[in-house]
Amino acid sequence: MSEPLGFTSSASGALPLDLVGRVDFAAWRDALPPASAAWVQTQGFDGAPGTVVLVPGPDGELLGAAIGIGDPLDPYSYGHAPFALPARSWRAPTGLGPGVRDALRLGWGLGSYRFDRYKAPPRAPAQLLAEGFDDEVFAVLAASVRVRDLVNTPTEHMGPDELEQIAREIAERHGARIEVIAGDELLARNFPAIHAVGRASHRAPRLIALDWGDAAHPHVAVVGKGVCFDTGGLDLKPADGMRWMKKDMGGAAHAIALAELIMARKLPLRITLLVPAVENAVGPNAFRPGEVIATRQGTSVEIDNTDAEGRVVLCDALAYAGERKPALLLDFATLTGAARIALGPDLPALYSNQDALAQDWLDAGTAQRDPVWRMPLWRPYLRYLTSHIADIANGGPSKMAGSVTAALYLERFVPADLAWAHLDVYSWNDADRPGRPAGGEAQGLRAVFAMLKARAAG
Template identity: 45%
Template sequence: MSDSKPIIVHCLWQDEALPDGLNKQQNAWAQSHKFSGKKGELVALPQEDGAVSAYLFGMGARKGADPFVTGLAAAALPEGSYELKGDFDNATLAATGFRLGAYDFDNFRKSAKTVSLSALEGADEAETDLLVEAATLARDLTNRPANDLGPETYEKEIRAFAEGHGAKVRSIVGDDLLKENFPMIHAVGRASAEAPRLLDFTWGDESDPKITLVGKGVVFDTGGLDIKPAPSMLLMRKDMGGSANILGLAHAIMKANLKVRLRVLIPVVENAISGNAFRPGDILNSRNGMTVEIGNTDAEGRLVLADALSLADEESPEMIIDMATLTGAARVAVGTDLGALYSTDDELAQEFVAKGKANSDALWQMPLWDEYDAMLKSTIADVNHISNGPFAGSITAALFLRRFVKNAKSWTHMDIMAWSPTARPGRPMGATEQGQRAAYFMLKERYGKK
């Protein structure tokens, strides 16, 4: 199959005329199937011998169309190599969407089919490769179950990734976290059979703007002593999806050679249950000296992020960006398709939103509503890490994290799902990237390439 000529897929907007070059039989076939270019519509065009010579694919209404709509074609087409033809608003994104629509996580089974893109005129192949690699990295890591990607294995993966890009990497593991003042990372991960750790790598010239990325790396979350019900635990292999997306973003930044000094911080833990698990009501010290009352051990992600954010903040970077699968409240607020975005810089937040909208990576700005900060009040510590009521859970989580960022010029937090519960254009059901392209294109525009 790989040696055969790629099959052409004619991609048409709704009610767009059929392409020139179709023979009389193919035109009649398309009309008999009432092809009109509706979103996701796919019609095979036969030759005289009955073999398929091309396809018609409907991209739907042009106004407001998802740039990744071509991913629906990749998901529906049979195994083979294809060439896309059409009037695309952004050929690079159309190519990226098609390739990501063909994604299949086959680490533990034989892939059902292989669909590849041979060509799309006008697409930037290097940029397409970069975007596909970044997304695939995040998906592949997030899809892996915790017995295949525990803290020790995840460290090896991060080390190999960083060193492959020429970055300098170090880790702080187990009780060394206490010696180096990361008490909350240690507390959350100490109940696991595999020690908690903090991965820290840097890349780029020291003289370039300092951009620091922080990702939540909870490889599995039982909920701790406030144990989750069984249905809520089923997808907890994705609780490190924030860090996986940060790694994908880091890949894009380094491969594109953006003019930044990049630092990546990933606290890697398993929130397990044993005799030394941290408890509801415990008072934890934090890296920045604040004491934290534990309201619920199932809100562990913000604790490990807080220590990592404190470290990031100490060198006063130009920008801190963190990503985390942090709260169910964010999914209630904006659903699974949108990432909830918080920022101390409203202008920057709108850049994220605009870049996300343009690049099939939707984000929605949420407010850092100061009045809700009182909901984190503790009577016995400096702060409780969860609110004292059922409302505004994603906002109060962001407000908790904001307490650990004082010196950075800007801080942006993304509370993401990192999972598609149903298939969408360019996103098969399962782990998916969120926030990556929005951040990459924002950084590319602001800082350019070296």
């Protein structure tokens, strides 16, 4: 692996960097030479999270620096450092525990990220000295960057064709098998719901299916919503609601990055990755409100709202995943604004039909400082998806429990005996924060990888 952005393997010229919290600030300051301690005092540095102090020598040269941190196991405690420090190389203290070292490296990498496909960043990040870049923390960092890059890229350059090409490149690199079912072949192969949503676009809808791993290993199916742009369809979104809809393939970005990470780390799992990739466009043959569409499962769906299209493409992919009879089915989707209203932008909404699976993901999220929040599959709310002419509607007139009803819709297409979890994820930072630049974001990814790694080992 080449040197990730923000890191160097050369110790030449690297200055010492201390990690200081408010609790240990006084002891750190008192160990400094008197002149340096007086300088720190003058600067008002006290180890507060997100702060930095540069420590000069007697002749004005730079001797080192310290960054203020919060939770030492939270990667975002270090995310401010790469652009708060001078753009030179830095050496972390020796003797850090592996958890702190990994959090520092991951947070440094996340903080160094800037999406630079179209615009060069104003400056380079500071570099952290690290020997070797093949360990797991850098693989997790690469997966997080993969999500950010995919989500940040405008639809012009990240449509169904481009998602397919990326999946093909990943498959070739890791020796996976890939099949793509596109255009009218979706109808011939019984994926009518995916076709209905994507048929109005000049870019053919498709289902991307990738398989990897030993058949003797536990089989995990991963599904990601790949709506590369969502106009809302004939139920057209207003301009402000459509502005960031390049990110509506955030679920696919998470699914692709997770599968790639599992393959890169060679977890003893068998992986099926399924991405229904479409553009929900407006055109003469766009699917309409009030239509009844067929699905792979045979369940008829009345279209109450063409802007509830993500669950429609997912239902065919989930049914197909269930036919593969995996031991575990996971799906990721930027599915509802209701989840953001309930939990805000930082907490993805987790739904599962199995308590043990949900708890494993929650526990991994706590340990990885990558939280998710479980929401209820309250089945009486299926009444909000009642159709009088079809088996189920994709929406309804009520605004109640929008994230719950979306998850209940998906559950309808999952075999009852299959362990399943659904993550309604925002995939986005609305504004710049340390380690979290505005734009695409990986959420719940580190947690689910840690969960799958533990399950594979156990």
